[in-house]
Amino acid sequence: MMKCIVLLFMSFLYLFVAPAQTASTRNKYTLNGYVKDSHTGEALIGATITMKELPSTGIVSNAYGFFSLTVAEGTYTVTVFFIGYKAQSQQVVLDTNQKIVFNLSEKALEQEEVVITGEKKDENITATRMGIDKLDVKGIQSVPVLFGEKDVLKTVQLLPGIKAAGEGNSGFYVRGGGSDQNLILLDEAAVYNASHFLGFFSVFNSDAIKDIAMYKGAMPAEYGGRLSSVLDIKMKDGNAKQFNVNGGIGLISSRLTVEGPIVKDKSSFSISGRRTYADLFLKLSSDSSINQARVYFYDLNAKANYQIGDNDRVYLSGYFGKDVLGFGSSFGFEWGNATGTLRWNHLFSEKIFSNTSLIYSTYDYNINADFGGNTLFVSSKIQDYILKQDFHDYIDAHNGLKFGLNSSYHSITPGTVSLANSPNSNPLHINDKYSWENALYVSHEFKPSPVLSFEYGIRFSSFSVLGPGVFYTYDDVENTIDSLSAGSGTIVKTYFSIEPRLAVNYILDGESSVKASCARSTQNLHLLSNSTTSNPTDLWIPSSNNVQPEIADQFSIGYFRNFSDNTYEFSTEVYYKNLQNQIDYKNGAQLNFNNNVESQLLFGSGRAYGIEFFLKKKYGQLNGWVGYTLSRAEMKFAAVNNGSYFPARQDETHDISVVAIYQSSDAWSYSATWVYNTGNAVTFPSGKYSIDGQVFNYYTERNGYRMPAYHRLDLGATWQGEHSGWTFSLYNAYGRDNAYSITFQQDPNDRTKSQAVQTSLFKFVPAITYNFRF
Amino acid sequence: MLLFSVTGFACKKVIDVDLNSAAPQIVIEGNINDSRGPYYITLSKTVNFDQTNVFPPVTGAHIVMSDNLGNSELLIEYSAGIYRTSSLQGTPGRTYTLNVISEGKEYIATSTMPAVVAFDSLTLDKILLGNKRQWVFNVHFKDPAGVKNYYRFVEMRNSIVSPNIFLYDDRIQDGEPITSTLTIDTLHDRDLIVVFFQCIDKGIYDYFRTAARIRGGRGSQSASPANPLSNFSNGALGYFSAYAMRSKSMIVP
Structure with missing residues (x-):
C-alpha cells in the first residue's frame, strides 16, 4: 500500500504543476450535451466523444448520457x-x-x-482504467444460458478473472474474492440477494437493463463498500419517442416490457415484468402432493424520468422481486429484494454535472411452517437508506474532477422466530443491528500528455456501529466475558478507513499500452454462509466491536494490444491481492438465530494472485472471445489447518471461457460457449468411524480436496424477424456429468462398504423462447 | 436442489475418489443415565474410507468414571473395546467425568446430568403430505421454566434404533407444554415403537446438532464439513453423555 500512497502523492504534485503546462492564452469554450439513441431517445452510457483536431482529447458520456469538453476556441x-x-x-x-x-x-x-464502425476502435488501448468489462446488453441476447433465460450474471461469469460459484449458482468470485465481496448495484441500490430459485437464475431481467459495467480491478473512488468488484447495472429509461411493447414466452418464464413517452422527447417510462409459470402446470396435476405446491418467482422493474428545463432531470426507478416456495397452507417460504432510487441531475454550469440520489434497498424472507399442531414463523430483513451526492467537474481536455459523498443507514433484523399458539409466547428475537456508513471521495482524471493518463483518487470512509443493542465480548472458548448495553442513537464504535485508488495508462504506440493500478477497498457488511449453494437465509452482519472491517489491497499491471486494424483486442493482466480481516467459521458454527453469532467466527487473512489473458474478436460475421485465467486464492486462519495457508473454496487454478457468435447473412445467428475450470477446493473425508451403530465420515483438513474439473458446451440459434423472433438453445450440449455435489455414504447394497456418489444436474437441457415486439 | 430432483434433472452415480489415508484416531462413545447401571463405554478407531466397515476396538485402556461428589471407579473391559461400570449409579444433577488413558494419551470429558422432565405422552398421528399420509410421533412434555433445557429423542422400531437425530431446545418455548414431532421412514401395523426421551446438557446437544449435519453423507451440502463438536479433550472423536431418560412405547394399531 505504501507504493500506492507514494504514487498518489506524486500524482497530486503533478496536478499543481500540470495546469502551468497546459495553460493557453486562447479563450476556452465548452461543448456539452447528451448522446442518445435516435430511435428510442434512450441516453447512451459510455459513448466516446472525440475531436479530430485534438487527437488525444476524448471524453466518455456518463451514466445519464451527458458529456462536457472544454477546449480552446476553434473549429472542430x-x-x-x-x-x-x-x-x-x-x-x-x-x-x-x-x-x-x-x-x-x-x-x-x-x-x-x-x-x-461505431466503436472508437482503440478504446482498449486508450482508456486509463484496467480491469473493467463493459458488457453489451445486446451481445448477451445471443449467448444462451440455462433454460434459454438470458442472464447478465451468468454472462459476466464468462469473462476472465470472474468465476462461477457453481452449477446453478448466480454467485460469482472475482479475482479470488468471496461471493459476498461483489457490490451489485441496480440503479445505485445494492442488491443483497441477486438470485432466484436458490441460485439457478439471477434477479436481473435483461429486458429492463441498459448498461452493465464490471469493475474487477482498482475500482474508481466513487465506489466502495465491497472488496472485490462492482457490478454496476443500469435500468432502461424507456422509449421517449413512441410506445413499445415487447416480450417473450420461454420454457421457464414469460416477460413483458411496456415503454413509452410521458411527454415526447422530455419524459419517458419503462415497466418490465417477468414471471415463471411452472407452478401453473403443477395445479393441473390430480396428485394433491403436487397440485398444492407453489414454486414461482417474479420480477418487476419500473422507471420514469422527467426533464425540467435545460439543466434538470429527475428519475424514479424501482425493482421488486419475490420467490415463493410453499405447500398448501402448511408451509410457505418467500424471499425477495426491493429497491427504489430517486435521482436528480443538475447542471451547475456547462462543466459541472451533479447527481443527487435517495436510495432505498431491502431484502427479506418469511417462513411459516406447521408442526406439532403449532405454526412456526421466521422472518429476517435488511434495509438501507442512502443519500448520495456526486459531482463531476469537466475542467478541461486534460483534467476532470469527480467528488462526492455517500451516507448510508443500515438496519438489519437478523431473525425472529415465533409460534402461533404458545401460551406464554416468548419469541426468539435476535438483536437488531444498526449502522451508519459515510464516505467522502475525490478523484482526478488527468491526461498530461497524449500517451500518459492517470485516474487517481482517495476515498475516506467511516462505519459507525449504532445502538440500540447489546454488544458482547467473547473469550477464546465462546464465553461471553463482557456485555455493553447501548441506547438508541449512541455510537458504539467507529472505524475509519483511507482508501487510495490509482490507475495509470501509458500508450506505447498506436496499437499497445501498459496499464497499472492499485487500490484499497474496505467492506463492513459481511455475509455468513456455510453452504455450498446460495441460501435465502444466509445472514448479513455489519462490522461490530468483534468484527473488524475487511480490507483488500490490490495491485495489477497489464499489457493491452490490438491487432489487424483493431479487429482483435488482446490483453493480459497480472494481479496480486492482499486480504485482511477475512471471516470464516468455527467447526460446527451455529450461524442462524444465534445472538452470539460473532463468537462463532474466525478471523484471518488471505491472498490471491493470478494472470488473465483475453483475446476478443470484435468485428465480422464471426466474433467472440477467449479468456484464460491462471490463479490462486488462499486463506489463513489460526484455527484452521494449523494456521497455514489453504486454498479458498473459490481457488480454481485454471479457468477458460470461449464464446463464439456467428451472424449469418440471413436472419439467423448462432452461438457457442465453452467453459472449463479446475474444480473448487472442498473438504472430503479422509476416513470413517462408527458411533451409535452408524458410520460417520472423518474429516482431517479444510479444503484439502478438489471437485472434478467442470466443463460444458452450450449452443444457441436465434432467428430474428421484424416483429418476432425465436431462440433455440441447448445447455450442456455434450452431456458432461458435472459434479454438483459428492456425497460419501454407506453403500446401500452392501452396508460393509462405503461409496462416493456424485450428483449432477442438467445434461442436455433444450429450450425454446418466442420473442415479440410491436 | 429438491425441486430439480423432483423434476428429474438431477442424476446420481457412484464415482471413484482418491482419498488420502489418515492416521487412525480414537473414537469414544460413552453414556451414563439415571436408570440402573452398568453403563458402557466403547472405544474404537477410525479406518480409511475405502476399507470395509470394520472398526478396530481399542483394548487395554485405563478408564475411570467419577462424579462431582467424589465417587469414582475403574471400568473393566467386558469385551474387546467395550468397558463397563460395576457400582456407579447415575443421578440427575451430578457432573460426571470420564478419564480415558490409551496408548499413552489421556482423553477427558465431563457431562452434567440434567433434572428429569416428565414424558407426558406419546401419540401417533398421520399428517397429510399432499395425498400421501405420513406417520409421525408426537412427544408431549412440559418444559421447566427458567432453565435452559436440551432434549434428544431416540426412536426404536422393533428393537432397531433409528439413525435419525431428533433434538429440541426450549429457546422459543421456555416453560411451555411442548409437542415435538418425530418423523419415521417406514411403519407397519403391529410394529413395536419405543421413544426414548433424553434430557441432555449443552455439550451433548452441540455434539448431536453438529453430528446431524454430516450424518449419512449430508456434509456435502456444507462448505466446510467438520467432525461433530466432541466434549472430549485431546482430539478424540465421539462423546460422553450423562442424561436423564424416560421412555414410552406403543404398538402401531
Missing part, C-alpha cells in the same frame, strides 16, 4: 462513437459555449462490414 470535427451504433461526425465552431444532443442510430445487421 466532433465524432461520437458507441458500440453497435453508427458513428456520427459534426463540424462545430466553438467560439462560444455550445450544447449538442447527438442522436446515434443503431447499425443494421447488414452494415456490420461497412468501414465506418
Whole structure:
C-alpha cells in the first residue's frame, strides 16, 4: 500500500504543476450535451466523444448520457462513437459555449462490414482504467444460458478473472474474492440477494437493463463498500419517442416490457415484468402432493424520468422481486429484494454535472411452517437508506474532477422466530443491528500528455456501529466475558478507513499500452454462509466491536494490444491481492438465530494472485472471445489447518471461457460457449468411524480436496424477424456429468462398504423462447 | 436442489475418489443415565474410507468414571473395546467425568446430568403430505421454566434404533407444554415403537446438532464439513453423555 500512497502523492504534485503546462492564452469554450439513441431517445452510457483536431482529447458520456469538453476556441470535427451504433461526425465552431444532443442510430445487421464502425476502435488501448468489462446488453441476447433465460450474471461469469460459484449458482468470485465481496448495484441500490430459485437464475431481467459495467480491478473512488468488484447495472429509461411493447414466452418464464413517452422527447417510462409459470402446470396435476405446491418467482422493474428545463432531470426507478416456495397452507417460504432510487441531475454550469440520489434497498424472507399442531414463523430483513451526492467537474481536455459523498443507514433484523399458539409466547428475537456508513471521495482524471493518463483518487470512509443493542465480548472458548448495553442513537464504535485508488495508462504506440493500478477497498457488511449453494437465509452482519472491517489491497499491471486494424483486442493482466480481516467459521458454527453469532467466527487473512489473458474478436460475421485465467486464492486462519495457508473454496487454478457468435447473412445467428475450470477446493473425508451403530465420515483438513474439473458446451440459434423472433438453445450440449455435489455414504447394497456418489444436474437441457415486439 | 430432483434433472452415480489415508484416531462413545447401571463405554478407531466397515476396538485402556461428589471407579473391559461400570449409579444433577488413558494419551470429558422432565405422552398421528399420509410421533412434555433445557429423542422400531437425530431446545418455548414431532421412514401395523426421551446438557446437544449435519453423507451440502463438536479433550472423536431418560412405547394399531 505504501507504493500506492507514494504514487498518489506524486500524482497530486503533478496536478499543481500540470495546469502551468497546459495553460493557453486562447479563450476556452465548452461543448456539452447528451448522446442518445435516435430511435428510442434512450441516453447512451459510455459513448466516446472525440475531436479530430485534438487527437488525444476524448471524453466518455456518463451514466445519464451527458458529456462536457472544454477546449480552446476553434473549429472542430466532433465524432461520437458507441458500440453497435453508427458513428456520427459534426463540424462545430466553438467560439462560444455550445450544447449538442447527438442522436446515434443503431447499425443494421447488414452494415456490420461497412468501414465506418461505431466503436472508437482503440478504446482498449486508450482508456486509463484496467480491469473493467463493459458488457453489451445486446451481445448477451445471443449467448444462451440455462433454460434459454438470458442472464447478465451468468454472462459476466464468462469473462476472465470472474468465476462461477457453481452449477446453478448466480454467485460469482472475482479475482479470488468471496461471493459476498461483489457490490451489485441496480440503479445505485445494492442488491443483497441477486438470485432466484436458490441460485439457478439471477434477479436481473435483461429486458429492463441498459448498461452493465464490471469493475474487477482498482475500482474508481466513487465506489466502495465491497472488496472485490462492482457490478454496476443500469435500468432502461424507456422509449421517449413512441410506445413499445415487447416480450417473450420461454420454457421457464414469460416477460413483458411496456415503454413509452410521458411527454415526447422530455419524459419517458419503462415497466418490465417477468414471471415463471411452472407452478401453473403443477395445479393441473390430480396428485394433491403436487397440485398444492407453489414454486414461482417474479420480477418487476419500473422507471420514469422527467426533464425540467435545460439543466434538470429527475428519475424514479424501482425493482421488486419475490420467490415463493410453499405447500398448501402448511408451509410457505418467500424471499425477495426491493429497491427504489430517486435521482436528480443538475447542471451547475456547462462543466459541472451533479447527481443527487435517495436510495432505498431491502431484502427479506418469511417462513411459516406447521408442526406439532403449532405454526412456526421466521422472518429476517435488511434495509438501507442512502443519500448520495456526486459531482463531476469537466475542467478541461486534460483534467476532470469527480467528488462526492455517500451516507448510508443500515438496519438489519437478523431473525425472529415465533409460534402461533404458545401460551406464554416468548419469541426468539435476535438483536437488531444498526449502522451508519459515510464516505467522502475525490478523484482526478488527468491526461498530461497524449500517451500518459492517470485516474487517481482517495476515498475516506467511516462505519459507525449504532445502538440500540447489546454488544458482547467473547473469550477464546465462546464465553461471553463482557456485555455493553447501548441506547438508541449512541455510537458504539467507529472505524475509519483511507482508501487510495490509482490507475495509470501509458500508450506505447498506436496499437499497445501498459496499464497499472492499485487500490484499497474496505467492506463492513459481511455475509455468513456455510453452504455450498446460495441460501435465502444466509445472514448479513455489519462490522461490530468483534468484527473488524475487511480490507483488500490490490495491485495489477497489464499489457493491452490490438491487432489487424483493431479487429482483435488482446490483453493480459497480472494481479496480486492482499486480504485482511477475512471471516470464516468455527467447526460446527451455529450461524442462524444465534445472538452470539460473532463468537462463532474466525478471523484471518488471505491472498490471491493470478494472470488473465483475453483475446476478443470484435468485428465480422464471426466474433467472440477467449479468456484464460491462471490463479490462486488462499486463506489463513489460526484455527484452521494449523494456521497455514489453504486454498479458498473459490481457488480454481485454471479457468477458460470461449464464446463464439456467428451472424449469418440471413436472419439467423448462432452461438457457442465453452467453459472449463479446475474444480473448487472442498473438504472430503479422509476416513470413517462408527458411533451409535452408524458410520460417520472423518474429516482431517479444510479444503484439502478438489471437485472434478467442470466443463460444458452450450449452443444457441436465434432467428430474428421484424416483429418476432425465436431462440433455440441447448445447455450442456455434450452431456458432461458435472459434479454438483459428492456425497460419501454407506453403500446401500452392501452396508460393509462405503461409496462416493456424485450428483449432477442438467445434461442436455433444450429450450425454446418466442420473442415479440410491436 | 429438491425441486430439480423432483423434476428429474438431477442424476446420481457412484464415482471413484482418491482419498488420502489418515492416521487412525480414537473414537469414544460413552453414556451414563439415571436408570440402573452398568453403563458402557466403547472405544474404537477410525479406518480409511475405502476399507470395509470394520472398526478396530481399542483394548487395554485405563478408564475411570467419577462424579462431582467424589465417587469414582475403574471400568473393566467386558469385551474387546467395550468397558463397563460395576457400582456407579447415575443421578440427575451430578457432573460426571470420564478419564480415558490409551496408548499413552489421556482423553477427558465431563457431562452434567440434567433434572428429569416428565414424558407426558406419546401419540401417533398421520399428517397429510399432499395425498400421501405420513406417520409421525408426537412427544408431549412440559418444559421447566427458567432453565435452559436440551432434549434428544431416540426412536426404536422393533428393537432397531433409528439413525435419525431428533433434538429440541426450549429457546422459543421456555416453560411451555411442548409437542415435538418425530418423523419415521417406514411403519407397519403391529410394529413395536419405543421413544426414548433424553434430557441432555449443552455439550451433548452441540455434539448431536453438529453430528446431524454430516450424518449419512449430508456434509456435502456444507462448505466446510467438520467432525461433530466432541466434549472430549485431546482430539478424540465421539462423546460422553450423562442424561436423564424416560421412555414410552406403543404398538402401531
